[in-house]
Amino acid sequence: MFRPVANGLRSDYPVPGLPFINDERLPLDNPDAIERTGRDQGEGLWGRTDSLPGGGWVAFTTEPKNRAYAWAVRYHPDHGRTVVLVTDRSWSGLHHDWLYGHNGFLYRHGGYWWNGTAWHRPSVVADGAYERYDVRPVQDALTVTAADLLIHPADPGKAHVSTIAAFTAPTTALPNWLDHLALWAEHRRRVPDARSLDECVVDLKAPELEPGRLVDRAGLAKIADIAEDDLPDPHYAKDQLPEPQAHGASGPLWSQPVARDWAEQHRRTHGPGALLSATTSFGTPQPRGLVDDHNRLAQPITAKDGLMLDFEEVARRARAFLDEEWSHEGMKVVLVEQQHARVGREIFFECQSDAYLRSGDPSDMAVGIGYVCVDAETGACRMLGAVESAILDLF
Known part of the structure; x- marks a missing residue:
């Protein structure tokens, strides 16, 4: 922010x-x-x-x-x-x-x-x-x-x-x-x-930003149709709340449209669908009927998995893809090979800048990239966006 x-x-x-x-x-x-x-x-x-x-x-x-x-x-x-x-x-x-x-x-x-x-x-x-x-x-x-x-x-x-x-x-x-x-x-x-x-x-x-129209935690809970005690904790989980538009004597204040937007997103992730979901082996919530298939397919890769390309070839193609498409002068993007997972016929790798992996300095981070995905049958490579990678939540 x-x-x-x-x-x-x-x-x-x-x-x-x-x-x-x-x-x-x-x-x-x-x-x-x-x-x-x-x-x-x-x-x-x-x-x-x-x-x-x-x-x-x-x-x-x-x-x-x-x-x-x-x-x-x-x-x-x-x-x-x-x-x-x-x-x-x-x-x-x-x-x-x-x-x-x-x-x-x-x-x-x-x-x-x-x-x-x-x-x-x-x-x-x-x-x-x-x-x-x-x-x-x-x-x-x-x-x-x-x-x-x-x-x-x-x-x-x-x-x-x-x-x-x-x-x-x-x-x-x-x-x-x-x-x-x-x-x-x-x-x-x-x-x-x-x-x-x-x-x-x-x-x-x-008009929505006029002080008299802003809502506090109680107003946010009412708009979201949940109990105030069910709101994220303001001290330990405040990043799960929208950024406040102002602060008053009782704490943070939000505009009503922002409160409605947050309520919409909250219902998507915590509404009735969550009650009918289960969790994959990667901690990702999915409909219960898909979880067994996901957990079966998302197993660690071995040489006997029956893929058209073995793991060494998949990793080689992913490295070449990063070198040719994403690395540039001043920043080399590399695989974090110990962070990989298979979902169906696709292999996902974590990646990051070589400089950051060596130094740990946040200024060396490659920002805005996600997982590298390789089709283990065709060898085709693509870079996932940060949001898509966060939704998959594989590592």
């Missing part, structure tokens, strides 16, 4: 309530240079850059002067650039969303997202056929720009730009954030070709 701790001073999309940090040391026009700021520069430092499928790029780097934090930069020729500071441990989720998430690039109010044209609700209801989440537009959404906010009186003299070396993330929103936004706007006058203030999206307004 998108949880920045500060805005870069040259960002086109300021996050409300957060301080602005001087980012002049970041080479914002050179993603490779951003990566090199941290990558291979010493223990605890890392960096990464990737091209966006539709044009543009993303880049991340540990901040050498304050290693608890990392810079995250996204540039698109049509949408400009986002520059935010995040904790050094939280960059991977943002990297996945920006590169593979199909959920826009601007996030507000617990996962509401904007793709450059429209606002959508948080990704809650999964679409297994397309290996992504349902895209659900926000009704009567109003985009709020910096120009809209700066119509109101603000005093940049009461604000300041923070420096990174001594920065500590605030625990609450800045009370005079409009003054800080005015100071940010003054600095933009010195930036060549800066986007106009009416192009700098800051927030959204929608």
Whole structure:
């Protein structure tokens, strides 16, 4: 989930309530240079850059002067650039969303997202056929720009730009954030070709996000038609709940459409179908009538399984497939051969970047890939998506 701790001073999309940090040391026009700021520069430092499928790029780097934090930069020729500071441990989720998430690039109010044209609700209801989440537009959404906010009186003299070396993330929103936004706007006058203030999206307004319409845990349980005690534990299983849109005196608060989306997904996984299901040998819930067949077919592979290709040949083809189709300069993707399973005539392998398997450094991970699947009769190989692999849950 998108949880920045500060805005870069040259960002086109300021996050409300957060301080602005001087980012002049970041080479914002050179993603490779951003990566090199941290990558291979010493223990605890890392960096990464990737091209966006539709044009543009993303880049991340540990901040050498304050290693608890990392810079995250996204540039698109049509949408400009986002520059935010995040904790050094939280960059991977943002990297996945920006590169593979199909959920826009601007996030507000617990996962509401904007793709450059429209606002959508948080990704809650999964679409297994397309290996992504349902895209659900926000009704009567109003985009709020910096120009809209700066119509109101603000005093940049009461604000300041923070420096990174001594920065500590605030625990609450800045009370005079409009003054800080005015100071940010003054600095933009010195930036060549800066986007106009009416192009700098800051927030959204929608009837469903009005404070009086939000629901607490009791309201969420009522919408889901379950007892409040049956909701996931807020301390030990909060990742099974949707990201809240706000927090009140009684705890997290959700918009009613998000609550209904969560209830829909919850019924799919915990409804009557679950009562009629059993669990495969891999811990995957399936209709009871299929479990025996699944457990019989999903056995460890041996040389006498009667497949057209033996295991060594299957593994060789999987390795060649990764080398030819998925590895590239700077990242070699390899099999984790001890993690394999057979389902019918298909063999599934876990895979990951060679650098990550050697170092254990999260910045070396290959993000967004799933299992490699090999047809043991034809030798055909394909890469499963992350969602499809998660649904199979073989390892």
